[in-house]
Amino acid sequence: MAFGLAKSWYLDGIVPYAAKRTREFGHTLNIDILGMHLIYTEDPENIEAIMSTKFSEYGKGRDLYRIWKNLMGDSIFATDGSVWEASKNMMHPHLTKARTTDLDYSEEHIQKLLKRISEAGHTADMSDLLTRFSLDLVTHVFLEESANSLEIRDFPLNNAMDQLQAFNTIRTIFKQGYWGSLVPDIFVRSHMLELNKYLDRRVDTILQNSKSTNKGSPRLVDSLRLKCQSKKEIKDQVVALLIAGRDPLGLSLVWALHELSLGFNIRTAIEDTSLPVGSGSNNREPVGILKGTQIIYSVIGMQRRSDIFGDDATVFRPERWENWSPSKWEYAPFNHGPRVCLGQSFAISHMRYALCRIFQEYQAIAPAIPNEDEKGMRLELNIKPASPVICIFKPRGVSRE
Numbered sequence: 001m002a003f004g005l006a007k008s009w010y011l012d013g014i015v016p017y018a019a020k021r022t023r024e025f026g027h028t029l030n031i032d033i034l035g036m037h038l039i040y041t042e043d044p045e046n047i048e049a050i051m052s053t054k055f056s057e058y059g060k061g062r063d064l065y066r067i068w069k070n071l072m073g074d075s076i077f078a079t080d081g082s083v084w085e086a087s088k089n090m091m092h093p094h095l096t097k098a099r100t101t102d103l104d105y106s107e108e109h110i111q112k113l114l115k116r117i118s119e120a121g122h123t124a125d126m127s128d129l130l131t132r133f134s135l136d137l138v139t140h141v142f143l144e145e146s147a148n149s150l151e152i153r154d155f156p157l158n159n160a161m162d163q164l165q166a167f168n169t170i171r172t173i174f175k176q177g178y179w180g181s182l183v184p185d186i187f188v189r190s191h192m193l194e195l196n197k198y199l200d201r202r203v204d205t206i207l208q209n210s211k212s213t214n215k216g217s218p219r220l221v222d223s224l225r226l227k228c229q230s231k232k233e234i235k236d237q238v239v240a241l242l243i244a245g246r247d248p249l250g251l252s253l254v255w256a257l258h259e260l261s262l263g264f265n266i267r268t269a270i271e272d273t274s275l276p277v278g279s280g281s282n283n284r285e286p287v288g289i290l291k292g293t294q295i296i297y298s299v300i301g302m303q304r305r306s307d308i309f310g311d312d313a314t315v316f317r318p319e320r321w322e323n324w325s326p327s328k329w330e331y332a333p334f335n336h337g338p339r340v341c342l343g344q345s346f347a348i349s350h351m352r353y354a355l356c357r358i359f360q361e362y363q364a365i366a367p368a369i370p371n372e373d374e375k376g377m378r379l380e381l382n383i384k385p386a387s388p389v390i391c392i393f394k395p396r397g398v399s400r401e
């Protein structure tokens with residue numbers, strides 16, 4: 001109970017805290033509070049340096065690796081250097097290749113999603129259903145067999161991943177002085193067991209199906225069988241797909257139904273270095289950064305800056321795209337540079353498809369809780385709505401064949 005309250009106070013408070021502080025003190029901050037010591041930045045120049053021009057000087061780092069190992073293992077999301085590069089080389093050819101036939105998978109899972117909405121009497125918690133939809137889709141397309149979580153009421157893997165993400169996010173913020181990495185995994189042991197039970201089952205199935213059931217060119221599972229030296233290596237690639245496929249895609253769809261946005265991200269200075277701006281009387285002088293300093297760069301903070309995007313920066317107004325073209329470093333929901341999202345084109349085409357299909361099916365969608373325009377944000381690895389996004393769906397009357 002106490003942990004639950006502390007958790008929501010902490011994880012729901014970070015985004016508003018950062019917004020308030022940047023309004024007062026500028027867009028690059030040195031934060032030192034309650035054991036947390038880090039640099040926070042929403043300056044595009046600094047984000048460009050971290051993602052691209054000084055890429056080799058900022059990495060995930062040893063402490064983040066230790067903290068997130070219980071969920072991410074040695075996967076692409078937790079590692080730097082040659083281990084990261086090997087995963088990237090394995091995944092890149094498969095994840096970046098869009099296939100129009102993959103939309104057939106989307107349709108199959110959209111049908112299951114629509115069934116769940118209808119069974120719920122057309123008032124449904126879309127945070128839960130869209131996370132399940134994304135997980136089912138990504139596992140089907142890239143791992144041959146869908147998790148099928150939309151068909152199983154009680155699906156403990158989702159809760160296990162949520163709990164691990166929340167626990168590790170708290171440990172990450174309390175990282176400085178190794179505090180976070182010293183808090184043992186014992187508190188989340190049952191969730192680790194649940195995750196590993198699922199991963200072991202998946203790896204066994206991948207190894208048993210010696211030939212891909214998919215027609216056409218080789219798929220990711222073929223590469224996993226061919227190139228990975230151990231079950232552990234396959235497990236690391238599979239868990240990366242669960243992490244990448246479940247939350248970012250599912251949450252983007254959830255925010256799209258409520259409103260659109262995304263992203264906090266963390267790097268560690270792996271040598272003494274600097275950021276281009278953030279100090280001096282006008283905050284435009286470089287900032288010296290010591291090795292080991294943790295940097296939170298906030299894409300969501302940057303994308304809500306009224307001095308860059310105008311006074312309506314926080315308003316959901318998709319029409320802005322008709323005559324607005326942000327510069328590369330002012331708009332980075334998928335990252336840029338060497339660690340750019342490998343699932344970007346897959347995610348965009350399947351989000352488009354899913355949203356179109358949902359709006360084809362329903363003539364109106366309304367929030368179940370009226371006047372809840374400004375949804376709170378919870379930081380749990382990704383930025384989630386702080387409370388369920390419950391929507392009321394009004395069917396068109398004639399079902400689509």
Ligand code: HEM
Nearest residue numbers: 076088244245248249252333334335339340341342343347
């Ligand atoms: C709207 C949906 C998505 C968004 C907004 C998104 C965003 C991102 C971002 C910001 C990163 C950088 C993370 C970091 O630096 O730690 C990333 C990395 C990655 N994403 Fe996505 N992603 C989405 C969907 C997907 C999907 C569906 C897949 C897989 C099918 C995927 C695969 C990956 C992988 C493998 C990486 C690691 C790249 C690396 O570290 O080299 N993403 N994504």
